Amino acid sequence: MCTKLISYAKTGIAQVDTANPNLNGTGSVVTVLTGTNKGTSISSIFIKAIENTTEGMVRLFVFNASTGYTMLFREIYIPATTTTAVEKAFETTVLGELTLSNGDILYASTQNSEKFNVVANGVAFDYCPCGSSDSVCCSDTQAEALIGAVRISEGNEFLDGSGTTYVVISVPPTYDGGIEITNVAIKSIQSTSQGMVRLFIQNGAGIFLIKECEVNAQVQTSVEPAFRSVVSLNIRLEPNCLLLASTQYPESFNVIVDGIGLANCPCPEVG
Amino acid sequence: MCCINSSLTSKLGSGIVDTANSFLDGSGVLVPVFTSGANGSVIKSITVKATGSTSQGMVRLFVGNGELNFLYREIMIPANVQTGVVPAFSLVLPGIFRLQPGWSLLASTELSETFNVFADYGEWENCSC
Known part of the structure; x- marks a missing residue:
């Protein structure tokens, strides 16, 4: 063992x-x-x-x-x-x-x-479930950079997970160590009115609001940037979870996550 | 015996943007700065450097997977007259950002002015043993 x-x-x-x-x-x-x-x-x-x-x-x-x-x-x-x-x-x-x-x-x-x-x-x-001896098992974790990106646009006022939500990133089972997410960048691609972008986690039990990001009224021009904000999460999401996003008003935002996928090393003796 | 060693190889990605593109939705002319390698990349900083005088405008940074491009940052460009003693506009965006394998960092400029865009990044490589 x-x-x-x-x-x-x-x-x-x-x-x-x-x-x-x-x-x-x-x-x-x-x-x-x-x-x-x-x-x-x-x-x-x-x-x-x-x-x-x-x-x-x-x-x-x-x-x-x-x-x-x-x-x-x-x-x-x-x-x-x-x-x-x-x-x-x-x-x-x-x-x-x-x-x-x-x-x-x-x-x-x-x-x-x-x-x-x-x-x-x-x-x-x-x-480690590899079944090999300690001298052979490495017990280490391999990491891979991951991006989750989605454009959200349909208005949704609900905080309970109902209405239209968009998948920003999903955690496939291959990343059995989960995905580390430090920040979520929210970047509008148009002028915005005062509103909200919401972040949810979905697991087998439902959809759960975890953070809200207040959106400023901002006029985008050739010399004025569109709204941008970064939400700090610092979470390690387990496999089969999804990070979702929604927008209060029908305005377009890119929601971008740069994560680290963690896979426990498959020692040669596994299986 | 299995080994999980990861290595980061330091690299510099670069692109020259000079064609005006006012779009924020990823359409129009975008210039690739670099494309992430087999195990992904970690961007440590991005430098935007004008090569001449500038008028008020914007440089935009996108991430894209070859099919879709997502606006990530906008950098306001001030009006600036470059001379022998006044440098052209320059900005360094610090901060870690990771790019998945196959994804690219791209750039565009609002106005038809020339900017060099550099990405100081590390290419991640996991031991494949």
């Missing part, structure tokens, strides 16, 4: 919407991500409201599989915000390393009955 560790992207996504004022882990909580065999490391967590918010709290809990306790890990204060075509819904990124042991679970809850998407940007570790 090979005991060298390799890593897999793990993108944990959940939507919380049932009010729960408890800080002791009881009441309605949803699973965001579960720790796997040799541990799962979470580097950041996105919290994104998909509707208006009132003052409240989103809470993150960790279930410790070895003790059986569910413990409050972080509280994220939610301000009152009104989302419009030109004003973002609440969003924040919780930074800081959190490691889940095998069977540990990251849960989330919301103080008020309002919808929030919670996305954990994780990396799971496991023994």
Whole structure:
């Protein structure tokens, strides 16, 4: 058996919407991500409201599989915000390393009955499945530059993933280590009115808003550039996930991602 | 035994744009600066250098896969009179950007003025063992 560790992207996504004022882990909580065999490391967590918010709290809990306790890990204060075509819904990124042991679970809850998407940007570790000996297995990861680019143009006001969305990049299973995405560039190719470009992640469970980019009213001419913005993501998307985009108004934007595809090295002895 | 070593070979891509093209949708005359190699490339910086006086205009950078071209950046060009003691317009865009294998960096100019566009990049190569 090979005991060298390799890593897999793990993108944990959940939507919380049932009010729960408890800080002791009881009441309605949803699973965001579960720790796997040799541990799962979470580097950041996105919290994104998909509707208006009132003052409240989103809470993150960790279930410790070895003790059986569910413990409050972080509280994220939610301000009152009104989302419009030109004003973002609440969003924040919780930074800081959190490691889940095998069977540990990251849960989330919301103080008020309002919808929030919670996305954990994780990396799971496991023994290389090559079946070769440690002296032969390299356990390393090969990387390849990738581009995702799409032109979005059809207006879509929805934050819940309905309406027209466009695929910016998909993660094929061949990149079993996932795709690292640092930034998303949003570049209009025309004059723009004040509006919004939205970024979503799609997995087998649905489509989840993760970020909104406010678009300025800007007149493009031969000497004035069209609108451009860069959204910082710093996420490693797991295989079979899609990054999607939409635009509030029917105006054309290029949405461009430069990523790194990560494939765990197929040692000669595999299979 | 398997090896995963990756190497980056430093390279310089370059193109001369001089044909006016006012389009932002990737049509019209675009000049390739370089095309990414077998395992992709990492652009470290892009330099735009005029070779003479300029009027107010724009240089545009696109990424394209041979079928579609996507506007990525616009660089505002100021009016500038080049002399023996005043340099022609120049700008360096720093920042990492990665290009997938087979994709190209392309450039265009709003006005019929000549600009050299350089891309300082590394070509990625994974060991194929």
